[in-house]
Amino acid sequence: xRTRLAAAALSALLLLLPGCQDQPPADTQTPSPTxxxxxxxxxxxxxxxxxxPCYPDAGFHPINGTNRVNxxxxxxxxxxxxxxxxxxxxxxxxxxSHTVSADSATWTITLRTxxxxxxxxxxxxxxxxxxLNLARQSALYQYRLSSINSVTAGDGTVTITLSLPNGALxxxxxxxxxxxxxxxxxxxxxxYVMQGSGENLSLQRRDTSWRSASRLPETIxxxxxxxxxxxxxxxxxxxxxxxxxxxxxxNTPGFSGNYETTDYPTTNLLFVGFNAASGPCRDAQVRRxxxxxxxxxxxxxxxxxxxxxxxxxxxxxxxxxxxxxVAAQLSYAPQTMAQLLEEAGWQREGGGxxxxxxxxxxxTLLVSQDNAYRCDVAxxxxxxxxxxxxxxxxxxxxxEEYLSALSAGDFDxxxxxxxxxxxxxxxxxxxxxxxxxxxxxxxxxxxxxxAFRSAxxxxxEEAAAAFYEALTEQMPFTALCFKNWSVLTQWGQIxxxxxxxxxLFFGFVSWxxxxxx
Numbered sequence: 337x338r339t340r341l342a343a344a345a346l347s348a349l350l351l352l353l354p355g356c357q358d359q360p361p362a363d364t365q366t367p368s369p370t371x372x373x374x375x376x377x378x379x380x381x382x383x384x385x386x387x388x389p390c391y392p393d394a395g396f397h398p399i400n401g402t403n404r405v406n407x408x409x410x411x412x413x414x415x416x417x418x419x420x421x422x423x424x425x426x427x428x429x430x431x432x433s434h435t436v437s438a439d440s441a442t443w444t445i446t447l448r449t450x451x452x453x454x455x456x457x458x459x460x461x462x463x464x465x466x467x468l469n470l471a472r473q474s475a476l477y478q479y480r481l482s483s484i485n486s487v488t489a490g491d492g493t494v495t496i497t498l499s500l501p502n503g504a505l506x507x508x509x510x511x512x513x514x515x516x517x518x519x520x521x522x523x524x525x526x527x528y529v530m531q532g533s534g535e536n537l538s539l540q541r542r543d544t545s546w547r548s549a550s551r552l553p554e555t556i557x558x559x560x561x562x563x564x565x566x567x568x569x570x571x572x573x574x575x576x577x578x579x580x581x582x583x584x585x586x587n588t589p590g591f592s593g594n595y596e597t598t599d600y601p602t603t604n605l606l607f608v609g610f611n612a613a614s615g616p617c618r619d620a621q622v623r624r625x626x627x628x629x630x631x632x633x634x635x636x637x638x639x640x641x642x643x644x645x646x647x648x649x650x651x652x653x654x655x656x657x658x659x660x661x662v663a664a665q666l667s668y669a670p671q672t673m674a675q676l677l678e679e680a681g682w683q684r685e686g687g688g689x690x691x692x693x694x695x696x697x698x699x700t701l702l703v704s705q706d707n708a709y710r711c712d713v714a715x716x717x718x719x720x721x722x723x724x725x726x727x728x729x730x731x732x733x734x735x736e737e738y739l740s741a742l743s744a745g746d747f748d749x750x751x752x753x754x755x756x757x758x759x760x761x762x763x764x765x766x767x768x769x770x771x772x773x774x775x776x777x778x779x780x781x782x783x784x785x786x787a788f789r790s791a792x793x794x795x796x797e798e799a800a801a802a803f804y805e806a807l808t809e810q811m812p813f814t815a816l817c818f819k820n821w822s823v824l825t826q827w828g829q830i831x832x833x834x835x836x837x838x839x840l841f842f843g844f845v846s847w848x849x850x851x852x853x
Contacts, residue, residue, distance in 0.1 A: 414512035414524035461489035776812035
């Protein structure tokens with residue numbers, strides 16, 4: 337989605353549930369646009385040179401780094417074995433091909449030939465082994481690579497063995513491959529190399545890159561910044577060409593001026609979990625009914641300002657595995673909600689609250705008070721469910737108390753967000769998972785999930801259909817939406833952007849740049 341944006345709201349720092357966080361613990365917060373009165377229309381496109389922000393004191397290591405702004409530069413300096421597109425499909429990069437064992441537990445990857453690092457040395461299988469093993473120990477990539485048992489080098493090949501078979505391992509292997517080196521900025525195979533020192537840094541095009549880089553800017557300037565105020569000022573004055581931001585949330589000042597925004601999909605899932613161990617939500621029929629009472633489109637439009645994609649399935653609609661017909665059957669349907677509750681023995685008279693054997697259908701919805709937009713979503717869910725005859729009390733708690741309440745099962749419903757991996761496996765949310773706070777337990781679901789995770793090709797589509805059918809029948813949690821993030825660019829300077837969750841510069845060679853030199 338690409339629109340012109342003159343004003344929007346600032347989101348708070350993304351607060352994900354622990355255990356499924358596959359992103360840097362950002363030590364900087366990227367602001368978002370301010371609410372400003374009509375910004376003046378540009379009379380001409382600026383011809384400022386292409387420039388990006390950086391925090392020179394925060395380090396640029398693509399695997400061990402912690403600064404999100406600096407890590408975003410990795411897409412220009414490094415390549416992975418694969419890169420994942422906006423449909424969450426793996427495309428080969430440094431990998432030329434791969435073979436997978438029948439049980440999906442062993443992947444053998446043949447490397448692209450003729451690839452060199454920025455120092456001129458050739459890419460080797462040992463460099464790949466070094467990079468993946470380093471990533472397995474890093475905060476940024478440890479979770480997604482946790483099922484890897486070993487990585488070994490062959491003659492132009494790398495073999496990966498898994499403790500949990502995975503037929504879509506390639507979607508997890510967009511990890512930057514670096515030369516085995518102790519350098520703070522290790523050599524990479526990307527189309528650019530960093531040059532300079534201190535605050536005088538730039539990216540210089542590598543004409544020896546394996547990618548066709550001749551149409552890319554010869555030099556990309558790096559503007560040194562030290563904090564949010566400097567970032568805002570540099571973007572507002574046009575010194576920086578683009579920034580990324582989370583545009584969900586509520587009105588905190590940030591960027592202003594004339595710019596465009598391009599949304600890109602993420603695997604950040606906003607969902608409602610149910611207490612499957614006690615209270616009315618022990619009944620799967622009640623859980624399914626409540627899911628039908630949640631108007632996801634209204635939440636996305638009214639609260640998230642369209643910067644999300646509504647879905648009742650924990651699978652992004654961009655994925656080739658997504659079944660739109662099934663999703664439509666699970667979407668907002670108050671009449672279906674009423675029918676399911678009545679079948680479960682709940683009665684509603686005179687437009688009041690549902691009751692059953694003198695028990696009123698009263699539920700507590702737990703949410704962290706430290707995240708403004710989630711509190712707004714919780715309030716909207718309260719309104720929607722109460723209008724349908726379910727009494728809901730929103731319980732807002734500080735983050736640590738929220739986590740304690742989750743662990744204690746002190747809720748009927750809880751609102752949470754987590755980042756899934758690009759293979760859309762749900763291990764943390766299922767039985768024995770670290771995020772299964774509702775204490776849901778179903779052996780069949782676990783078995784079907786394992787079959788889905790390990791399946792390949794057409795069999796994966798069939799396994800996914802069987803798994804999601806069973807999951808939505810039991811409904812241990814229900815998806816609300818997948819959030820979008822956004823790239824803000826100076827008005828008229830860039831078009832045909834294709835950013836992705838892991839690489840803002842995905843498909844950079846095809847972008848249309850109208851900047852100066």
